[in-house]
Amino acid sequence: MALHQRQPYETVDKQRATDDGLDQEDDALAGDFKEQVHFDDGMDELDRTNSYGGSGAGPQDIQAQLTAAATPLEYQATLETKFASYDNYCSLFHYILNSEGPVDLEVPTYYWAWDVIDEFIYQFESFCRYRNRIARSYTPSASNDETSEASLLRENPNTWGCYSVLNVLYSLIQRSQINEQLLAMKRNEDPNAVAGDYGTRPLYRMLGYFSIIGLLRVHCLLGDFALALKTLDDIELNKKAMFARVMAAHFTTYYYVGFSYMMLRRYADAIRMFSHILVYVSRTKNFQKQGPGSQYDSVSKKNDQMYALIAICVAFSPTKLDDTIHTALREKYGEQLIRLQRGGPESLPLFEELFRSACPKFISPTPPDFDNPALNVDPVDHHTAIFMAEVRNTMFSPTIKSYLKLYTTMDLKKLAGFLETEPEKLRSWLLVNKQRSRQVRWSEGALLEGEVVNGSELDYALQGDLIHTSEAKVGRRLVDWYLRNLARTY
Structure with a gap:
């Protein structure tokens, strides 16, 4: 066998x-x-x-x-x-x-x-x-x-x-x-x-x-x-x-x-x-x-x-x-x-x-x-x-991340309006998602061991009603698009 x-x-x-x-x-x-x-x-x-x-x-x-x-x-x-x-x-x-x-x-x-x-x-x-x-x-x-x-x-x-x-x-x-x-x-x-x-x-x-x-x-x-x-x-x-x-x-x-x-x-x-x-x-x-x-x-x-x-x-x-x-x-x-x-x-x-x-x-x-x-x-x-x-x-994670990637700083109430939900409910979700994005990653030793790392490609922090993100890829792409079109005009 x-x-x-x-x-x-x-x-x-x-x-x-x-x-x-x-x-x-x-x-x-x-x-x-x-x-x-x-x-x-x-x-x-x-x-x-x-x-x-x-x-x-x-x-x-x-x-x-x-x-x-x-x-x-x-x-x-x-x-x-x-x-x-x-x-x-x-x-x-x-x-x-x-x-x-x-x-x-x-x-x-x-x-x-x-x-x-x-x-x-x-x-x-x-x-x-x-x-x-x-x-x-x-x-x-x-x-x-x-x-x-x-x-x-x-x-x-x-x-x-x-x-x-x-x-x-x-x-x-x-x-x-x-x-x-x-x-x-x-x-x-x-x-x-x-x-x-x-x-x-x-x-x-x-x-x-x-x-x-x-x-x-x-x-x-x-x-x-x-x-x-x-x-x-x-x-x-x-x-x-x-x-x-x-x-x-x-x-x-x-x-x-x-x-x-x-x-x-x-x-x-x-x-x-x-x-x-x-x-x-x-x-x-x-x-x-x-x-x-x-x-x-x-x-x-x-x-x-x-x-x-x-x-x-x-x-x-x-x-x-x-x-x-x-x-x-x-x-x-x-x-x-x-x-x-x-x-x-x-x-x-x-x-x-x-x-x-x-x-x-x-x-x-x-x-x-x-x-x-x-x-x-x-x-x-x-x-x-x-x-x-x-x-x-976690099913709304991709949608929320797509909004957060547009800005380096975003108002919590504004994002809640986009998502048609209550600000406090969104705050709770963001805190839970933030915690769950931190994963233990194994490298050696026992399989349950490992170091805690951030498992998300997008990191953010809450300060009052403001959401600060670590990157804004879409924003940079908009600037690149504007410069390319400006060059074509001239």
Whole structure:
């Protein structure tokens, strides 16, 4: 299911995706990927599959469980099959985590660990959404099949429960001591010194590592975006990271980091994350298709979602994009992008449409209430409402900025008259917008850290009833226009 070639991608830099230095680095990284597609020797320590021991300890069907854990469940799988799959995962993880000492297992594939964590979380996500959908549509007069499913779900509230899934991920991380190992590597120390008996085994180390990426995804699905970013404190976003060696893990990490930044109103950081992975994908797509077990087809389906999210972020925080991203964005959302940047009430349906098409499939942390279907809110609707509240607070920003750019000083009442609103209401909006224009921008270290910068191209200050702006581009253009026409006259 997964690529075994390294796919490095450097993100820890202080320049935007448009800088020449980053372009050169992307070219070098893409070249590195191309070389590995054809010349990978498969001898990286983390890629070896013959180092798990050959004792074969454990149940006789453990190898079958290993393979099944990384195999996608059929889309039309029955409810009984989903329950059985959950039981199989519980059995497998119980065996791995609670055996007397580390187990010796030979995993089926190079990146079995990522496939297992990815499929485990996907089945959890799809089951939660299915259960919520059944609960919201359930009525006592429903058909026998629907009543039977609702009864089965009601009687088993802990199946694919949020606590169970988080417990597995945190247990794998703790058992493998992977955070301690990553921290030791940051200090240029030997990770094996803090790995313990379990962490030195590639099986536990790889499962623990990808469980960190899994936690990023789960916390984002649950709507805790700050905690989602917090889980990556010990992982460095650079070409040496293990997730960069699996295309699906690489893409997943940047998608959820970028989306978390967007929901925290850190639009510059979100644009950076989305741009990095999309530029990388665009420059290596021909070579990804050549790799064995290529996942490019599945990753390419997510590209439109990433471009939709970039379009939203650019509308909130205008910035210069990489030429590759800018060209693709114009091709996909040309007229729509203009409407987003123009703002106003007519942009609201477009914001909502793009957000719904590009956001993760959010889930609820608790089982639904089958007795009161009206109380079961769709998590996607909930987070869409939160996002749209932010859009409504900023939808007049482009209009107000267009007026402020005309003058270096403007009377508050005069601007309120242009906008047909009350001066005090406008004052409140200007103060709120001023505060929101100050964003935290990440450069290095933990993802939640960064320096506070002004995220708007236009800065202003209020002094009584006067609004002072930092620039008046239109005013200078009027002077230039007057001088040009004066020259033509003579």
